[in-house]
Amino acid sequence: MDHPDIEQKLGGRGEEEQETRERILLAARQLMAQKGYKGATTRKISELAGVNEVTVFRHFKNKVGILTELLKEIMDVREQLEQGLQGEFADLKEMLVSYARTYYGLLVERKEIFMICMIEADNHPEVVQMFSSLPMTAVQVLSNKLLAFQEQGHLPKADPFTAALMFVSTFFYAFMAKYRVNLDLEMVEEELFENASEILLQGISGLK
Amino acid sequence: MDHPDIEQKLGGRGEEEQETRERILLAARQLMAQKGYKGATTRKISELAGVNEVTVFRHFKNKVGILTELLKEIMDVREQLEQGLQGEFADLKEMLVSYARTYYGLLVERKEIFMICMIEADNHPEVVQMFSSLPMTAVQVLSNKLLAFQEQGHLPKADPFTAALMFVSTFFYAFMAKYRVNLDLEMVEEELFENASEILLQGISGLK
DNA sequence: GTACCAAGCAAGTAATTACTTGCATCTCAT
DNA sequence: ATGAGATGCAAGTAATTACTTGCTTGGTAC
Structure with a gap:
């Protein structure tokens, strides 16, 4: 049993985790670009991402967290x-x-x-x-x-x-x-x- | 008494009327340019204009009315x-x-x-x-x-x-x-x- | 099978926001 | 003086919004 926890995180579940997270980011990026930060409500973001609104907050501390994440791309x-x-x-x-x-x-x-x-x-x-x-x-x-x-x-x-x-x-x-x-x-x-x-x-x- | 109402509108009260209305427009213009339409709340606009929030709605039917008015300038x-x-x-x-x-x-x-x-x-x-x-x-x-x-x-x-x-x-x-x-x-x-x-x-x- | 973990769902909360209503005040033209 | 019109003030309303909590479900690792 040498560090099975790490294997688990990267291998098993990691894939889908990232998928959801990135669907949220994608939706947020699209909406914020179109409607602005305020116009992109967490509800709309979750809907566009195809996930429950709660899930958004499970992946990001708060709405600003999403924005900060997006900004890393430039x-x-x-x-x-x-x-x-x-x-x-x-x-x-x-x-x-x-x-x-x-x-x-x-x-x-x-x-x-x-x-x-x-x-x-x-x-x-x-x-x-x-x-x-x-x-x-x-x-x-x-x-x-x-x-x-x-x-x-x-x-x-x-x-x-x-x-x-x-x-x-x-x-x-x-x-x-x-x-x-x-x-x-x-x-x-x-x-x-x-x-x-x-x-x-x-x-x-x-x-x- | 030939059309005293018209005289009245343009002369007597008209001056201050316009002053208030334009203070509101000025404030709205400034705020919307900075914070966007949503970010420029009617409250902030009224405060910056130095009038009561109700006064804003006495001069404009609603918030969109302010925007529409502003757009005429271009x-x-x-x-x-x-x-x-x-x-x-x-x-x-x-x-x-x-x-x-x-x-x-x-x-x-x-x-x-x-x-x-x-x-x-x-x-x-x-x-x-x-x-x-x-x-x-x-x-x-x-x-x-x-x-x-x-x-x-x-x-x-x-x-x-x-x-x-x-x-x-x-x-x-x-x-x-x-x-x-x-x-x-x-x-x-x-x-x-x-x-x-x-x-x-x-x-x-x-x-x- | 069991323990885990991500996600869904229902419900709720506190704050904000656009907008309304009713009443009092002040100014000014007549 | 009187009436009218513009404004202030207090209070309220319905909708939206960011965010939370508690519980359930379903898949995957061991």
């Missing part, structure tokens, strides 16, 4: 953005397109969490702390990369911070339009990445 | 944007800077209402209807103007829609960062207008 954003810039790129445009893809994908993957943060920004200290540094992270990471290019002499003039801000803003706006306001951009995302990268590099009055 | 956005493009401009850059100023100013002026719309986008049909067309309005107006320039031969290649999207997004993002996330952009707005306009026109790799 802690590693900076790292992921920086990793996306590690590889080798044929040229600057390639890099920009790749960065756009990474950033936009990151937003879409975690769209519910970001929505919750947007909505709840003022109400929950937990959200504020976690979210406040985030909007500028993507700008900073790109800004630094551009600055490095400049210092290598591959890139003339122009404020890299403003450039990064413009670039990142574009995809954030597109993301918000699509997933918050349900607006049709009438443009394939990949096409947007291309066009935006080109404009950022050449401008629209470029003499060609 | 109905004329498109017109204002187009008006901002009417004047004569020395060059394209002047026009862009001016447009940026108009658009950003418009956001700041109505910041609370826009926040309410962002937050409540999913919950209230009134908001959806009023707000859904708005994010792209600023893009379209600018996009059309750019297209006109192109057709006059003053502007080569480049997708005007993407360009307009990039431009507008930038100031929206800056606006959100400042007023929703309380982030310091470390940049004077006017400077941002200048830089962004320049980058949109010339790009960052412009051979000069």
Whole structure:
């Protein structure tokens, strides 16, 4: 009998435990993103998760506990953005397109969490702390990369911070339009990445 | 005695009537922008307005009535944007800077209402209807103007829609960062207008 | 089979919230 | 002075909400 309790926890029951818990998290994420923290009542959450309301409180100390758990999903954003810039790129445009893809994908993957943060920004200290540094992270990471290019002499003039801000803003706006306001951009995302990268590099009055 | 009732309404009592009503609207606007519709309880609104809670319901049929009233403030956005493009401009850059100023100013002026719309986008049909067309309005107006320039031969290649999207997004993002996330952009707005306009026109790799 | 543990179910509780009613007060135009 | 209209105040109501308690059921490990 060597530590049968541990085996038991991980093996036997663990599976279903997690299943329920994650169904609750999934439901909460969806509802909070749509209706806000207050609008996502524990009752609605339990119903959407297909469990009894009591079960929700068996898995989480209280409602805030659910929110806190959800917020953990956006802690590693900076790292992921920086990793996306590690590889080798044929040229600057390639890099920009790749960065756009990474950033936009990151937003879409975690769209519910970001929505919750947007909505709840003022109400929950937990959200504020976690979210406040985030909007500028993507700008900073790109800004630094551009600055490095400049210092290598591959890139003339122009404020890299403003450039990064413009670039990142574009995809954030597109993301918000699509997933918050349900607006049709009438443009394939990949096409947007291309066009935006080109404009950022050449401008629209470029003499060609 | 020719219509003394009308005189009375507009003159005598009207003044204070409006004062109270607008103090309520002001409070509601502030609170809803910060805490969302649900978070802005009628009690808090009345307290912030410095009136009795009952008075709120004497002025508005119900809570939704307050929201509906507030939303009227963003109905004329498109017109204002187009008006901002009417004047004569020395060059394209002047026009862009001016447009940026108009658009950003418009956001700041109505910041609370826009926040309410962002937050409540999913919950209230009134908001959806009023707000859904708005994010792209600023893009379209600018996009059309750019297209006109192109057709006059003053502007080569480049997708005007993407360009307009990039431009507008930038100031929206800056606006959100400042007023929703309380982030310091470390940049004077006017400077941002200048830089962004320049980058949109010339790009960052412009051979000069 | 028995002990355990997750989950369901029924019921309840204290607080909050939108909204109402009735009455008193104050101001002001006539 | 008088009447009207705007506001305050006290009290209440019905619904909702986060959260609890006690008991039962059903599956799995030994």
